[in-house]
Amino acid sequence: MALHPGFPNDPHTVLDPSIRWFPADEAMRETSMDKLMPPLVAALRQKVKDFRDGGYVGATDTSRSLLNWWFNTPHLIPQTDGNMTEFQYFFAQRESLETIIYLYDVVGVNDKFDLMRFDSSGAVSANMFDETWRRFVVKMATGAGKTKVLSLALAWSFYHKLYEPDSRLARNFLVIAPNIIVLDRIYKDFQGLRLFFDDPVIPDNGFDGRNWRDDFQLTLHVQDEVRITHPTGNIFLTNIHRVYGGEDIPASPEDDNSMDYFLGTRPTGATTDSQVDLGMIVRDIDELMVLNDEAHHIHDSRLAWFKSIEDIHNRLLQKGSALSLQVDVTATPKHNNGAIFVQTVADYPLVEAISQNVVKHPVLPDAASRAKLSERQSAKYTEKHADYIDLGVIEWRKAYAEHEKVGKKAILFIMTDDTRNCDDVADYLEGNYADLKGAVLVIHTKANGEISESTSGKAKEELEKLRKQANEIDDAASPYKAIVSVLMLKEGWDVRNVTTIVGLRAYTSKSNILPEQTLGRGLRKMYPGGIEEYVSVVGTDAFMEFVESIQAEGVELERQAMGQGTKPKTPLVIEVEKDNEKKDIDALDIEIPVMTPRSYREYKSLGDLDITAFAHQRVPYRTFSEEQQREIVFKDITTGAITHTTILDTAGIADYRSVLGYFAQTVMKELRLISGYDILYGKIKAFVQSELFDCEVDLDSANTLRNLSELSATKTLIENFKKAINALTVKDKGDAEIRDTIKLRQTRPFVTKEQGYLVPKKSVFNRIIGDSHLELIFASFLESCSDVVAYGKNYLAVHFKIDYVNAEGNISNYYPDFLVKLPDKRTVIVETKGLEDSDVPLKMERLKQWCEDINRVQADVTYDFVYVDQESFEKYSPKSFSELVENFTQYKV
Template sequence: MALHPDFPDSPHEILDPTIRWFPADEALRDTGMEKLMPPLVAALRVKVKEFRDSGYVGASDTSKSLLNWWFNTPHLLPQADGNMAEFKYFFSQREALETIIYLYDVMGAKDKSDLMRFDSSGAVSASMFDETWRRYVVKMATGAGKTKVLSLALAWGYFHKLYEPDSELARNFLLIAPNIIVLDRIYKDFEGLRLFYEDPVIPDNGFDGRNWHDDFQLTLHLQDEVRVTQPTGNIFLTNIHRVYAGEDIPPTADDDDTMDFFLGKRPTGGTTDSKVDLGMIVRDIDELMVLNDEAHHIHDSRLAWFKSIEDIHNRLVQKGSGLSLQVDVTATPKHNNGAIFVQTVADYPLVEAISQNVVKHPVLPDAASRAKLAERQSAKYTEKYADYLDLGVIEWRKAYEEHQKMGKKAILFVMTDDTKNCDDVAAYLEGTYPDLKDSVLVIHTKANGELSKAASGKKKEELEELRKDANEIDDPTSPYKAVVSVLMLKEGWDVRNVTTIVGLRAYSAQSNILPEQTLGRGLRKMYPGGVEEYLSVVGTDAFMEFVESIQAEGVELERKPMGSGTKPKTPIVVEVDKEDPDKDLDSLDIEIPVLTPRIYREYKNLADLDVSSFSHQNVIYQSFSEEEQREIVFKDITTGVVTHTTVLDTAGIADYRSVIGYFTKTIMDDLRLVSGYDVLYGKVKSFVQDHLFGTTIDLESANTLRNLSELAATKTILESFKKAINALTVKDRGDAEIRDTIKLRNTRPFVVKEQGYIVPKRSLFNRVIGDSHLELRFASFLEGCNEVQAYAKNYFAVHFKIDYVNADGSISNYYPDFIVKLKNSRVFIVETKGQEDLDVPLKMERLRQWCEDINSAQSEVHFDFVYVDEESFEKYKPKSFSQLSSSFVEYKG
């Protein structure tokens, strides 16, 4: 079944349960429903939507604060280029946390009986649940951000236990990885608690009256370096094999079978190396929450994974507690028979992740291309599969060339059936293709994804180097361009640059491998944002048949011609067109002077802010009941929707400082002020106390705080301060001088979303992308204008921007649409516009001023501007650029 026609493109948009993917009847004829849909999810999605729409009614104060901070509060984070950009969690991440909190806070779901009430299949029974503790499983497609979900769940558990008197959660966390590779990846994110501060996981101090940052006191303990000094505030990051109980002894680099150390397979023999016993550690703590990454192994009560966690729970039970919660995250929470874990409470399937460009789009050879491939009659493995290897290399080379323009390195991944053939393929690739010489990394694995003994005997240093090579293969400085492995690293090897997979083996339904796990190593995206990326999948008929079985889960596999002479299936790259011999790049280049900023903000003026002179309308000071006074409600200024609520404690102690701090921080965030909090806090306090309501009020009064939660008060405070601060601090220097020059031919290549474009003759770029129909129409018009020597779409990569004061009085950057150079050396800056907004006249006035400044600073090239509105352009249909420039002389709004 195809996705609902209203299914949104953005992964940030809230998804209504009625438009989520659901298997069609045709799919169920061959595949049981239990293998496609988690039985609890459909009902939970509806309940969680109601929970979200209600403003999180029923959640604890701590949970409400965190949910509103994470998902309803704007977050501006610094970028590599020095600018600020808004950060948003994916909806799949949001829904996972909302579901967990709904089940814990609202429903009090403690065990299988509580979860079974959400069964919509009628097939769930108590016997399907092995655990006796609280366990929630989150199913998320590879690359959708499971580690972020773990970090949010951890922070929630910590603060809930800290702030909620009757909380059954914990401030100690056992963070389990299935192997060393996954552990390395998690450690990189959690080291120094980096992820918690780089992402807006921890609320600012003062948010809803809590000192979140000060109270977040955690120590990360890695594997065998556990040194517990505090009874709470510990994260134990460990490979699962370190938690095995009894006779199960973890592998080490000194074992005879050292390859087990690499991926963490439990050895059957002994070892003289003593490692930390986490079972002993949990005897000394009273609270523990378990977080499992890549948790699809924990599916059988007979397996050591489950037994180990059960053992820890039982030890805590003996002390009068038990595991507070177990949260598992995985793309494939499935049993060996393909059935999804019944404990799955949230699901973001691969079909939805592909549709929203969260992961790459798998692409297969079309029928004509596959017909050209044949398994040759040869006992030699590489001769037998030469056609498939050759096609894989051809596809990889095309991708490599395109991504290299962006400074990225495409990776080829080849899967074989045993270690001997793995070595043969590596030697074949290096000996046959010069560009792969000394560039193939060999990783031996068994059919179940664990490393084979084929490389046993390696020294610890060699193994560490192999791990390092595998983890750093994306890095441009890494010499490796291809990886050959027996099957694959089943989980954990989550590099981003795999663009081509070649499968030279078949799979059986009885194997523990799933199609999504097979594709998973290549699904992670190379580029941020919503750019479409592609994963070319090549292989034997049996392999392709196996991969295509994922279509039962709604994934629509794209097929395209492959091989020599076909175009690469890669993101659209826009670059200076050096390949076209008919283009004279010198003639098509345009130089744009860069002026010193004319508009600037004078931060020191904040102290001069006179709150008594604000031209606001006084807000009516209302009298609220005692019950109403206990509720402090904050609403969105524009929509009036409740963003968060603070309920004061029973003593009725009103802390106005946190409310004033909230307003101060919001004003600074909106205006992107980087300093002056103390000065501004005092101004906000004075304004609220003496001017907002037209009279002096008591800030300590609970009634005052309730008044401040009203939309009129909130809006007046924020808008009055932003208007006054902009008027006071935004200055115009009155002139500008040329400090640099932008040359279009120096623009670096960049990728764009799949969209309409034209291949130009009068532009030095290889494509002109149209963000609207008008832009494409205008580009086509310029192609036909004989007066035009050159033109270019002003892409962000060009870095041509003009500072201006927007309708709110703040400093913004304006990016004009086109730069046009005429044969008489005049240069026009062109703005095309379909629907007008409040900033259009301000942009046009600033553009006029910018042209005057340029012309005053130099006389070689005359700069001018044209405003092209869609209605007039379509109505009058100018025949030449001179006609356009004389008719559309200036903005006439």
């Protein structure tokens, strides 16, 4: 059941259905794959692939615009250091939205019978569906970004209803959380509609001729704080318990069983809390969409949760409306008997998420390590399980020491079998390990993972404090380093820093717990990007047998030696070896001056832009038919691929202002201009009217807009404006001065992905990693050079960068590869390169200029540079660094 050999590591890569994981040997892929997956998923993956490859034909204009904005438009997000980074949605998130939109727009799914058309198993029947309304379930591994899927689905429904005349979707949303912890997390993302604007959920105004941001008018209501001011434009964010109606309303902080309010289970008995009757809300609105997070709870037609949603649907039916759509997201959409929800339309399994480093890799003790552990003969719980607890603490301590170097706190989690033993373990940890004294958080849960207060009798204030402590345990300010519980909180407890799980109890199917849920709270990653992270899992034989059953889901569990004297299973940490007695850090340190930038952009010059001096080749103005004029197609100026289309309304009336605004925003975004939109818009308007085409044009004409969508016109406009703006606004100060210094010894520790490295003797760093094999070879060469005192890799964490103007005329930053310290108070900056690109001469010219500037303003150290190309380095094999500098390939600039 291994992954397909061609399965990619990048979670953003579009996945072909033919390489997706399924629970059988590779030899059965051709004959049995579609019958061994969630019954609807196999056929839908292929249909959605065709839908995607065909440019979303069949989708409404609104849906196609949003899909192209989310997944086919580059999104640059500003960073705190002033640089920009590209944001991309995971493919799992993309496929989920594409599937939902395909089913609604193209297939026109109304009910279970429409969904059953995609059954590949032949075993799905109508009585497997309890609901009578439109419901789609998305299965996504914990940590793969389910909340982002909810935000995209919400935005799509809102705009679809707003812009599409016949839409049956909604602009009111009931977002349901299974417990108060999940609600807290969603509220943090949704507060102030932050998630919708921090992520590129909402398109820019002008994209495809719509004012998306101006039109996105929504009010967020949380729990009882509901103030309906409009019939549309409401998000009702609520704990599942507030959805119950009549006598079924449970779980208030004022309840006798108030622990259930904390993590939610349906209690018996009355409540004195004033609840919001969502039935009343439904009577005031005509449209509603339900979005469920961690939705495996809502699966049984006998439960009040399902009955409440059914009641809302029925009330809407009485008004001539209906529940527009229910979207559920969960990592484990399974019934108590293990059968998957038949409504599952998209699936990103845990095995794929682990392979693509979206979540942590579970690591278990190898056979030799497990053989050293045993349950002792003792009536005292902690004495009986001392081996497992001690091993867990050892593994946690090793991880804690490594992560602490980069300012992260590792968390230990221990699961027991009842609340009394939970307290025993907490006392054992605090009494036997000094570093855990006062650092253990105890949370009592029932056997099924729901919070219980039967043994603790905690009051509301204490529960709120517990809730806050559990949510903030990742923070450095939190005193807690370990959590002990009857079970890890079942869902919603999105702590990222769990590095070690210790299980002291076994689970059975009767407890309704899956191994994915047991491991789930420890799978969320601590670090962004594709860095491999690990969670060590240890425990009794019965517990380990339960955990290993996850292999049926295709997860290959890694095993390694654990205990004293073994290496920690953590990401690579690069740090300055201040405690290495064999290294003289003072001698190995390299100091680099930080110069003020020479290049800058003078924004006030934008008004001086002369559109008549572009010297461009004018674009022929073509005459299009009325049908051709209705479809405006925009293409990527570098690849020619279609990025998005605009269909003009049936009256043929188009607004050129939106199209010109789109061009202005594109130019500003690519040049990172922060002001000047009004000036630029006016320049583009005049350019299109008089200079772009081979004749004067009428901007109000639909034919002009159709001409503007041609690749030749788009490329001519954007490229010439970028070139002219750069030439006008990018200036060279002509001088630079030292404003600060960087010392390698002050570099903060950082983590990096698992890769080859060299352990250096002549560097302050503990490891030298290379972005290429050439860099590792070159580092080894520096180690062997007797005329090299010290050297260092110029990691991003060093923060040594030089501004330069790239081949496109933009101001950019250049990070040289190596810093080399020589005996005669010389420091040489080295650039290594396998293949030369168009920016290399510009970088080297700027590096030469930087050295000249430095040497002119100070005389303590002489700075020089050398360019090392791989072909010459391998061909001539210099014997010393001086030979490299004097006789090698110092770049001709």
